Amino acid sequence: MPGKMGRKILLLLSPLLLMGWGGIARAGDFPTKSIELIVPFAPGGPSDTMGRAISPKLGEVLGQPIVAVNKPGASGALALTLLTKTKPDGYTILIASASHLIVVPNFEKVAYNTLADFTFLGKLCNQTVTMLVVKADAPWKNAEEFFDYAKKNPKKIKYGTPGQFHGGHIFMEALGREKGVEWVHIPFKGDGPCVTALLGGHIDAAVIYSAHVSHVRAGKLRGLVLLRTQRSRFFPDTPCLPEVGSKLEGRGLTESMNGLIGPKGLPADIVKKYEGAVEQATKGQEFLRACQALDFEAHFLPGEEYRRETESGYKYVADLGVRLGFR
Numbered sequence: 001m002p003g004k005m006g007r008k009i010l011l012l013l014s015p016l017l018l019m020g021w022g023g024i025a026r027a028g029d030f031p032t033k034s035i036e037l038i039v040p041f042a043p044g045g046p047s048d049t050m051g052r053a054i055s056p057k058l059g060e061v062l063g064q065p066i067v068a069v070n071k072p073g074a075s076g077a078l079a080l081t082l083l084t085k086t087k088p089d090g091y092t093i094l095i096a097s098a099s100h101l102i103v104v105p106n107f108e109k110v111a112y113n114t115l116a117d118f119t120f121l122g123k124l125c126n127q128t129v130t131m132l133v134v135k136a137d138a139p140w141k142n143a144e145e146f147f148d149y150a151k152k153n154p155k156k157i158k159y160g161t162p163g164q165f166h167g168g169h170i171f172m173e174a175l176g177r178e179k180g181v182e183w184v185h186i187p188f189k190g191d192g193p194c195v196t197a198l199l200g201g202h203i204d205a206a207v208i209y210s211a212h213v214s215h216v217r218a219g220k221l222r223g224l225v226l227l228r229t230q231r232s233r234f235f236p237d238t239p240c241l242p243e244v245g246s247k248l249e250g251r252g253l254t255e256s257m258n259g260l261i262g263p264k265g266l267p268a269d270i271v272k273k274y275e276g277a278v279e280q281a282t283k284g285q286e287f288l289r290a291c292q293a294l295d296f297e298a299h300f301l302p303g304e305e306y307r308r309e310t311e312s313g314y315k316y317v318a319d320l321g322v323r324l325g326f327r
Contacts, residue, residue: 030090030269030270030273031062031063031064031090031091032064033064033091034064034065034066034067034091035059035062035064035065035066035067035090035091035092035093036067036069036091036092036093037051037055037066037067037068037069037093037094037095037260038069038071038079038082038083038092038093038094038095039051039052039068039069039070039071039072039079039094039095040071040072040073040076040077040078040079040080040094040095040096040097040100041070041072041076042070042072043070045211046097046127046209046210046211046258046294046296047076047095047097047258048068048070049290049293049294050095050124050125050258050287050290050291050294050296051068051095052068053286053287053289053290053291054066054095054124054260054278054281054282054284054287055067055068056284056286057280057281057284057286057287058277058278058281061276061277061280061281062273062274062277074104074110075099075100075104075108075163076096076097076099076100076104077100077104077105077108077110077111077112079094079100080094080096080100080101080110080112080118081110081111081112083112083118083261083262083263084111084112084117084118084263084264085263086263087263088119088262088263088264088265088266088267089266089270090262090266090267090270090274092262092263093121093260093261093262093274094260094261094262095124095258095259095260096118096258096259096260096261097256097257097258098167098252098253098255098256098257098310098313099166099167099256101114101261101310101314102114102167102252102253102310102313102314102317103165103166103167103170103252103253103317104165105314106314106317106318106321107165107170107321107326108165114310114314115307115310115311115314116264117263117264118261118262118263118264119261119262119263119264119265119266119271119303120259120260120261120303120304120306120307120310121259121260121261121262121266121271121274121275121278121303121306122259122260122274122275122278122279122282122300122301122302122303122306123257123258123259123299123300123301123305123306123309124257124258124259124260124278124282124287124298124299124300125257125258125282125291125296125297125298125299126255126256126257126296126297126299127209127210127255127256127257127258127294127295127296128210128226128228128232128234128255128295128296128297129209129210129213129226129232129234129235129295130167130168130207130208130209130210130226130227130228130250130254130255130256131207131208131213131216131223131224131225131226131227131235131238132146132159132172132205132206132207132223132224132225132227133198133205133206133207133208133215133216133221133222133223133224134146134198134204134205134206134221134222134224135198135199135201135220135221135222136219136220136221136222138204138205138222140222140224141222142224142239143224143225143239143244144244146205146224147179147181147244150176150179150181150182150183151179151180151181154181154182155182155183155184156183156204157181157183157184157204157205158183158184158186158203158204158205159172159183159184159185159186159203159204159205159206159207160185160186160187160188160194160197160198160203160205160206160207161185161186161187161188161191161194161206161207162187162188162189162190162191162194162207162209163187163188163189163190164185164187165326166187167252167253167254167256168207168209168227168253168254169185169187169207170253170317170320170321170324170326171207171227171248171250171253171254172185172207173185173324173326174248174320174323174324175246175248177323177324178246178247178248179246186203191208191209191211191212192211192212194206194207194208195208195212195215195221198221199215199220199221205224207227207254208221209256210294210295210296211294213234213235213295216235223235223238224238225238225239225240225241225243225244225246226238226239226240226241227241227250227253227254227255228240228241228249228250228254228255229241229242229249229250229255232295233297234295249316251312251313251316251317252310252312252313252314252316252317253313253317253320257299257306257309257310258296259301259306259310260274260278262274271303274303275302275303278300279300279302282298282299282300283298
C-alpha cells in the first residue's frame with residue numbers, strides 16, 4: 001500500500017514538477033524575443049536619448065533587440081502606471097528618472113508606489129550639471145551677490161523652472177527658506193520655454209539642466225551655483241552647494257539619475273541577467289558618447305543598490321515637502 005500510495009502521489013505531483021522545471025528552463029533561456037523599452041517622455045529629451053543609446057549594446061549582450069517606445073504623459077507617471085500592469089516576464093522594461101520615481105509621487109496623486117510596485121534592474125547614469133543661472137549681463141556676478149540682493153529685496157526676484165512641483169521648484173523653495181529669501185516662482189511647461197524666458201529678460205533666474213547648459217558655455221547665461229554637493233567635471237569652475245554656504249542636497253531633486261526598472265515580481269535570475277547586461281551596456285561607446293553629449297556621468301549600480309538610492313532620495317524629498325508645507 002505505501003508503495004502504491006507513493007506512486008499515486010508522484011503521479012499527481014509530476015505535472016506540477018514539470019511545470020516548475022519548465023518555468024526555470026524558460027527563465028534560464030531568457031530572452032527569446034524582442035524586449036520593449038518604455039520611454040516615459042516624448043522623443044528628443046534626455047531620457048529618450050539615453051534609452052536609445054543604451055538599447056543597442058543592451059540588446060547585443062542579451063541576444064535580442066531592444067525596441068524603444070515613447071509613452072509620454074503626466075510627467076512620466078502615465079508610463080509607470082502602464083508598467084505596473086505588464087506581465088513580470090522581463091519583456092517590458094522602462095527607463096526611469098528621479099522626476100517620476102521621486103518628485104511626482106511626493107507631490108501628486110499617482111497610481112503606483114515607487115518602492116513597492118517595481119523591480120529595479122540597474123542604474124545607468126547621473127545628471128550632474130543642474131544649476132542656478134542668470135543672464136550673462138545680470139548685475140550679480142556670483143551666488144553670494146544674488147542671495148544678498150534677494151534677501152534685501154523680498155519677492156523682487158522671479159525664478160523659473162520647468163514646472164510646478166518640479167525638482168527645481170522644490171529645491172529653490174528649500175534654498176530660499178535656508179537663505180531667508182522670499183522670491184517668486186514662475187513655472188513653465190518644460191525647461192525650453194523657461195530658458196527662453198530667461199534669455200528674453202522676462203525672469204531673473206532659472207534652474208537649468210544638461211540640455212541647456214550650452215547657453216552657459218556660449219556666454220549667454222552665467223552659472224551661479226551647481227545644485228549638488230560636489231563640483232562637476234563638466235563645469236569645474238562653478239561652485240557647488242557647500243561652497244555657497246548651503247547644507248541642502250540635490251538628492252532626488254537636482255541630482256537626478258536614470259536607470260532601468262521592470263514590474264514587480266520579476267524572477268531573480270532574470271534580474272541577475274539584466275544586471276550583468278546593464279553593467280556591460282553602460283560601458284558601450286554609443287552610451288558613453290550620449291552621456292558626454294548631455295553632460296551626464298555613466299554610473300552603473302546593481303538593482304538593489306539603485307533601489308536603495310531611490311529610496312533615500314524619496315525620503316529626503318518627502319521630508320523637504322513636509323518642512324515646506326507642500327505635503
